[in-house]
Amino acid sequence: MIGEIGLFCLILALTAAVVQSTVPMWGAYARNSRMMSVGDSAAVVQFLLLAVAFGCLIAAFASSDFSLRIVAANSHTLKPLFYKVTAAWGQHEGSMLLWVLVLAAFGGAVAVFGTNLPATLKARTLAIQGMIGVAFLAFIIFTSNPFARLFPAPFEGNGFNPLLQDPGLAFHPPMLYFGYVGFSIAYSFSVAALIEGRVDAAWARWVRPWVLASWCFLTVGITAGSLWAYYELGWGGWWFWDPVENASFMPWLIGTALLHSALVVERRHALVNWTLLLSILTFTLSLIGTFLVRSGVLTSVHAFAVDPARGVFILGMILLASGGALTLYALRASVVKQGPPFAGVSREGGILANNLLLLCATAVVFLGTFYPLLIDTLTHDKITVGPPYFNMTFAPLMILVAMIMTFGPFVRWRSDSAKAATTSIRRPAIAAALLGLVIGTAGKSVVAGLGFGFASLVIFGLIAWVIKRTRLGLVPLSQSLYLARAFPRATWGFLGAHLGFALVMIGVAGTTSWNSETVSVMRPGDTLSLSGYELTLSSNTITRGPNYEAEQLTFNVALNGHPDGVIETERRYYPERDTFTTEAGIRPGPLANLYVAYSQSESGEGYTVRFNRHPFVIWIWIGGFVIAGGGFVSLTDRRFRVAAPHKTVRSARRAHAEGV
Amino acid sequence: MSRLFFLFCLIAIQTLSPANAQEKTESDFPPAIEAEARTVGKSLRCVVCQNQSIEDSSAPLAADMRQLVRERLAAGDTPEEVRAFMTDRYGNFVLMKPPFQPDTFILWGAPFAFVLIAALCWRLYLRPGERILDTPDPLSDEEAARLRARLQEPGDI
Amino acid sequence: MGVLAIITGFFAIGLTRDPHALPTMMIDRPMPDFKLEPLGDEIPLLTFSDVKGEVTLVNVFGSWCVACAAEHSELMKIGNSGAVTLYGVDWRDTAFEGRQWLEQYGNPYSKVGLDADSRLAINLGVTGAPESFLIDTEGRIRYKHIGPITPEVWQETFLPLIQEIEGGKQ
Numbered sequence: 001m002i003g004e005i006g007l008f009c010l011i012l013a014l015t016a017a018v019v020q021s022t023v024p025m026w027g028a029y030a031r032n033s034r035m036m037s038v039g040d041s042a043a044v045v046q047f048l049l050l051a052v053a054f055g056c057l058i059a060a061f062a063s064s065d066f067s068l069r070i071v072a073a074n075s076h077t078l079k080p081l082f083y084k085v086t087a088a089w090g091q092h093e094g095s096m097l098l099w100v101l102v103l104a105a106f107g108g109a110v111a112v113f114g115t116n117l118p119a120t121l122k123a124r125t126l127a128i129q130g131m132i133g134v135a136f137l138a139f140i141i142f143t144s145n146p147f148a149r150l151f152p153a154p155f156e157g158n159g160f161n162p163l164l165q166d167p168g169l170a171f172h173p174p175m176l177y178f179g180y181v182g183f184s185i186a187y188s189f190s191v192a193a194l195i196e197g198r199v200d201a202a203w204a205r206w207v208r209p210w211v212l213a214s215w216c217f218l219t220v221g222i223t224a225g226s227l228w229a230y231y232e233l234g235w236g237g238w239w240f241w242d243p244v245e246n247a248s249f250m251p252w253l254i255g256t257a258l259l260h261s262a263l264v265v266e267r268r269h270a271l272v273n274w275t276l277l278l279s280i281l282t283f284t285l286s287l288i289g290t291f292l293v294r295s296g297v298l299t300s301v302h303a304f305a306v307d308p309a310r311g312v313f314i315l316g317m318i319l320l321a322s323g324g325a326l327t328l329y330a331l332r333a334s335v336v337k338q339g340p341p342f343a344g345v346s347r348e349g350g351i352l353a354n355n356l357l358l359l360c361a362t363a364v365v366f367l368g369t370f371y372p373l374l375i376d377t378l379t380h381d382k383i384t385v386g387p388p389y390f391n392m393t394f395a396p397l398m399i400l401v402a403m404i405m406t407f408g409p410f411v412r413w414r415s416d417s418a419k420a421a422t423t424s425i426r427r428p429a430i431a432a433a434l435l436g437l438v439i440g441t442a443g444k445s446v447v448a449g450l451g452f453g454f455a456s457l458v459i460f461g462l463i464a465w466v467i468k469r470t471r472l473g474l475v476p477l478s479q480s481l482y483l484a485r486a487f488p489r490a491t492w493g494f495l496g497a498h499l500g501f502a503l504v505m506i507g508v509a510g511t512t513s514w515n516s517e518t519v520s521v522m523r524p525g526d527t528l529s530l531s532g533y534e535l536t537l538s539s540n541t542i543t544r545g546p547n548y549e550a551e552q553l554t555f556n557v558a559l560n561g562h563p564d565g566v567i568e569t570e571r572r573y574y575p576e577r578d579t580f581t582t583e584a585g586i587r588p589g590p591l592a593n594l595y596v597a598y599s600q601s602e603s604g605e606g607y608t609v610r611f612n613r614h615p616f617v618i619w620i621w622i623g624g625f626v627i628a629g630g631g632f633v634s635l636t637d638r639r640f641r642v643a644a645p646h647k648t649v650r651s652a653r654r655a656h657a658e659g660v
Numbered sequence: 661m662s663r664l665f666f667l668f669c670l671i672a673i674q675t676l677s678p679a680n681a682q683e684k685t686e687s688d689f690p691p692a693i694e695a696e697a698r699t700v701g702k703s704l705r706c707v708v709c710q711n712q713s714i715e716d717s718s719a720p721l722a723a724d725m726r727q728l729v730r731e732r733l734a735a736g737d738t739p740e741e742v743r744a745f746m747t748d749r750y751g752n753f754v755l756m757k758p759p760f761q762p763d764t765f766i767l768w769g770a771p772f773a774f775v776l777i778a779a780l781c782w783r784l785y786l787r788p789g790e791r792i793l794d795t796p797d798p799l800s801d802e803e804a805a806r807l808r809a810r811l812q813e814p815g816d817i
Numbered sequence: 818m819g820v821l822a823i824i825t826g827f828f829a830i831g832l833t834r835d836p837h838a839l840p841t842m843m844i845d846r847p848m849p850d851f852k853l854e855p856l857g858d859e860i861p862l863l864t865f866s867d868v869k870g871e872v873t874l875v876n877v878f879g880s881w882c883v884a885c886a887a888e889h890s891e892l893m894k895i896g897n898s899g900a901v902t903l904y905g906v907d908w909r910d911t912a913f914e915g916r917q918w919l920e921q922y923g924n925p926y927s928k929v930g931l932d933a934d935s936r937l938a939i940n941l942g943v944t945g946a947p948e949s950f951l952i953d954t955e956g957r958i959r960y961k962h963i964g965p966i967t968p969e970v971w972q973e974t975f976l977p978l979i980q981e982i983e984g985g986k987q
Contacts, residue, residue, distance in 0.1 A: 348783075
């Protein structure tokens with residue numbers, strides 16, 4: 001019954017989406033406000049229907065309804081309830097349903113919260129959003145029905161991949177989807193604006209909060225994914241340049257460029273066409289990512305059920321969506337308003353350079369990800385483009401980005417003298433260079449020197465910027481504090497996000513340069529040493545969980561001879577899937593993580609224990625969350641949310657007074 | 661289809677099997693060889709895994725390859741020779757870092773090309789000629805006369 | 818726009834390619850020297866000298882490999898047909914497991930050897946089981962087939978190639 005209700009809601013949602021795609025578009029053309037407002041209702045209805053459908057799916061999983069094919073394939077009665085529920089989106093069909101749910105949620109949000117949008121733009125945006133919904137709902141209903149039945153229904157399910165039975169799974173995909181499906185709104189706004197014939201600064205201001213929100217969620221999603229891989233997969237890696245990881249990273253890179261373009265638009269009415277094109281590009285990359293995961297085109301640890309038939313469908317959608325949008329752009333380029341000119345050395349110039357660098361970085365990641373496929377189709381030769389390639393090409397670009405990031409905030413809008421700007425960063429630059437040199441030589445690593453050097457360049461630059469803005473040292477302290485407190489939220493956002501970036505750089509540099517590892521066979525009483533730490537295997541115990549049994553090893557830790565606590569690690573066996581997982585023993589710390597994992601040694605005697613020390617790795621994720629945090633803080637700035645035209649003058653005046 | 665099924669089995673086995681395949685355990689090799697072997701191992705792709713080096717993978721074939729790497733290093737091969745041994749049998753697919761050869765020139769050259777193109781774009785974008793705001797066409801004589809006449813009329817314009 | 822079209826084109830073609838199928842490096846190269854363990858006293862051991870002198874089909878299998886069980890009946894037919902000499906390489910098993918498997922399903926091979934540490938498999942560039950290698954009279958590898966041998970594959974690929982080798986006696 002639940003399955004039927006779910007499917008029924010899906011079909012109704014498709015109908016709502018069809019209505020949403022057509023009626024408001026016609027209404028906008030005919031200037032018929034009743035038809036236009038149909039878009040609002042359709043969007044909300046579509047969302048509600050899909051929410052019910054999704055609820056049905058969750059209910060089916062929670063109640064272990066094995067008459068539904070995907071529940072039988074992915075669940076088990078012994079599985080804890082929390083993981084029964086999260087399995088609802090842990091496979092292809094369910095995750096697609098989540099995809100369209102988020103799509104509809106954003107559409108509904110525009111319908112409900114977009115009260116200050118001009119009616120025609122809103123109607124057209126919802127129409128485009130509806131069209132995307134139609135395409136994906138059709139895809140789901142015809143090729144990936146989550147409510148497909150299994151007859152006869154088995155008594156027990158196949159269980160769920162134990163690697164995915166983790167709180168991380170509850171969190172990581174939804175955050176990612178709010179991110180890159182959220183960029184669909186930016187896309188819809190873009191296409192709507194092109195159809196409308198009006199692409200200007202006001203338009204860009206309306207898009208901005210949606211871009212910012214999506215970007216924040218995507219940042220959280222990617223960071224969470226990296227953290228989850230680190231503690232769940234058992235070998236201490238946090239980024240693998242895996243095709244599907246790259247698929248979420250590319251929209252993030254372009255999304256960052258989009259974000260900065262949208263920020264420029266508010267101040268200078270410039271870079272409008274960038275905002276438009278980047279919106280289209282970001283969503284295109286999201287779609288390509290969706291294509292990657294589900295079509296079997298590339299090998300990846302993330303790949304869902306591989307099915308070329310589905311791949312063809314999504315490929316068609318990508319072609320239609322992006323090709324259509326770009327063709328429209330080509331035809332309507334004249335309606336895109338040019339902004340005022342600016343010099344090379346200017347805030348806009350800096351952001352333009354930033355955009356270009358991020359585009360380069362994305363192009364590099366794209367090329368590296370798809371090159372094996374390219375070569376395969378051309379020459380039938382198989383090659384691997386692994387982490388070494390990406391690390392060598394991506395890192396230098398990020399260093400350039402760090403430089404622009406430091407320089408940019410000191411440069412004035414429109415035009416500035418290079419000399420004035422360089423004077424401002426002279427002291428931070430020297431300090432950073434010294435620090436980098438010291439760390440590089442003391443730590444015996446060029447990578448560490450560069451990484452720490454440029455990260456501190458960013459941080460010292462931020463400090464110098466704050467000092468300048470609060471006129472610290474030039475005026476009484478109380479006045480400086482007053483100025484600081486008057487910073488608009490967007491400024492705190494910028495400080496937070498850039499700081500987060502520097503923290504990530506520190507984490508990456510530290511862990512890449514100074515990782516240490518030792519592997520050995522151990523029996524109770526044996527000791528392993530690494531970097532001053534001594535790990536002694538003290539005991540092994542068998543424990544049970546709801547759907548697994550585990551052997552847990554306990555180690556005593558000693559640092560330079562002094563006892564320093566205990567680390568536990570276990571290996572779990574899940575009978576429902578006949579597989580093992582490793583739950584590594586991790587001791588986090590601001591300077592380094594200790595990481596212990598083991599596997600059974602072949603001879604049966606003792607355990608093969610791997611002991612790692614990961615310096616600074618924790619700053620990667622702290623940094624990631626700080627970036628997102630900065631973004632969320634910016635989102636609460638009224639200027640970024642309230643974007644109606646009559647507020648322009650007031651907010652511009654206020655911003656000018658604050659000198660941001 | 662059965663190939664797919666087999667791969668699924670192999671992935672299942674991956675998590676089942678121990679890291680060591682032999683009675684002669686990896687730590688039987690001297691530390692210098694061991695360390696070198698790990699570096700080489702990280703540069704070799706596990707050919708039955710989705711996207712891991714043989715060092716990180718728990719697949720049985722990866723364990724065997726790790727053992728082979730250690731044996732060859734202990735026998736005097738240089739890391740390059742060990743890598744060549746593997747590519748001789750598995751092709752370039754087994755290398756994590758794509759080699760520099762004709763069909764990867766684009767791959768390695770592209771990043772530089774991208775940055776150059778970007779720099780070029782930056783220059784072009786800022787060329788003054790193209791960044792001037794739209795100026796309306798100058799008035800024709802007839803329009804200018806009409807405007808003058810209008811301006812001389814009393815009342816609102 | 819043009820870029821988009823080209824990229825999409827590649828993806829479309831890419832859908833038709835299997836990213837897991839590695840091309841073999843070993844075509845037209847001599848069978849590498851190997852030393853295998855016996856499975857048991859009653860089962861004749863495969864040695865390096867066996868692959869020369871006649872056209873042979875060397876099949877890499879394992880008791881843990883589900884697809885091998887699927888191809889087994891075809892292998893029995895091939896072994897009995899006499900069209901080619903069929904040898905087996907038991908990969909990553911213990912002697913006990915290999916013997917058990919052959920007892921359970923039947924032994925289609927004239928000779929079998931145990932490759933417990935993957936030395937021969939790695940030398941052949943094997944990435945999974947089953948894989949089969951067609952060797953000519955001089956011990957050169959002429960063809961590698963990944964996956965189970967189906968009747969169609971045998972008829973349309975192997976038989977013509979075997980006839981070509983025997984006819985040409987290259």
